[in-house]
Amino acid sequence: MADKIIPDIVVGRLPIYLRALQRMLAENRHVTSSQELGERLGISAAQIRKDLSQFGEFGKQGTGYSIDYLAEQIRHILKVDQVWDIAVVGAGDIGSAVARYQGFANRGMQVKQIYDSDPAKVGTDVGSFKVKDIADIESEIKKDGIKVAMIATPSDHAQEVADQLVSAGVMAILNYAPINLNVPENVRVQYIDPVIHLQRMTYYL
């Protein structure tokens, strides 16, 4: 499995399947089918079966999927059967909201540090975190061995912050600043920009 290259678009659907399975578990459900998953997600049952078959054989013909088992397998595939520490850069509205966000629990992620460059913010509390000085970011991230970070700074600072994160060993960046980042090929970047999503919808209105 480690040798097989799975299209990133398929990898990108696994977290969506996992989220739906975890919700079913919270509803005390134990067995599901690709049909049911498909209806919940607006994805065809055939697509779901095809995606999952890339990683192994998780269900039995006619009896469906054990939700517990399938969720466990997907967690393992996505490497979220462990908990990843996250550094948040930028303690403004978005960074603070993310640092306080309750939705990471049980999904393999936890915020561990938050940074800002504003002396008025450094040392203050955001949720249960004390805002750290961005001047120390490289040494602190190295010390804690953090591999995952979120950038929630103004656009003008985002590339510089990304460079520092990469130099400190970060391998995955979720960027809330509305600007594309240049990083080495072995570093992953994902983007969250609400306007991009909104404009994709207004096209159809």
Add this chain to the structure above:
Amino acid sequence: MADKIIPDIVVGRLPIYLRALQRMLAENRHVTSSQELGERLGISAAQIRKDLSQFGEFGKQGTGYSIDYLAEQIRHILKVDQVWDIAVVGAGDIGSAVARYQGFANRGMQVKQIYDSDPAKVGTDVGSFKVKDIADIESEIKKDGIKVAMIATPSDHAQEVADQLVSAGVMAILNYAPINLNVPENVRVQYIDPVIHLQRMTYYL
């Protein structure tokens, strides 16, 4: 052009091109090429040319694209040469951060209303907005003719809110609650869930 069906994946790249062009304009640039755009965005020049050619002929062989003209055309295609009013539902951390977000300006969007169900929040200020009572959401949205909304409520309330929004005439929903929504086929939904993006990256770590 109105009769031609463009793949949604192509539509989804237009806002990214537009964002890059607007950034170039802010840098006082006037002409660009598919090569340069591609390098900034990590998308091949051929892909960019192919995407844009679906909508018309925007550049001249050898002279590249007028940034101003191309940005104007994409704004027109995405219908963001007008400003869309947005209703935000949920005045918690995320909803408040979104309502105060400065990044909508000049991108065809503006927050107009924010709602919550908590009596302790209704009537308080979030940025320049007074939080409205969710009990009034259908009448208020109808009155203002709002077509675009963001859901930033807990997951348990998101579907109910979506139903109310649709019933009030909303046609495009950006959902921050980590749950899939069921809406009529003519209503668009996009999702923002940081964990989905993070899990897509940890797969590769």
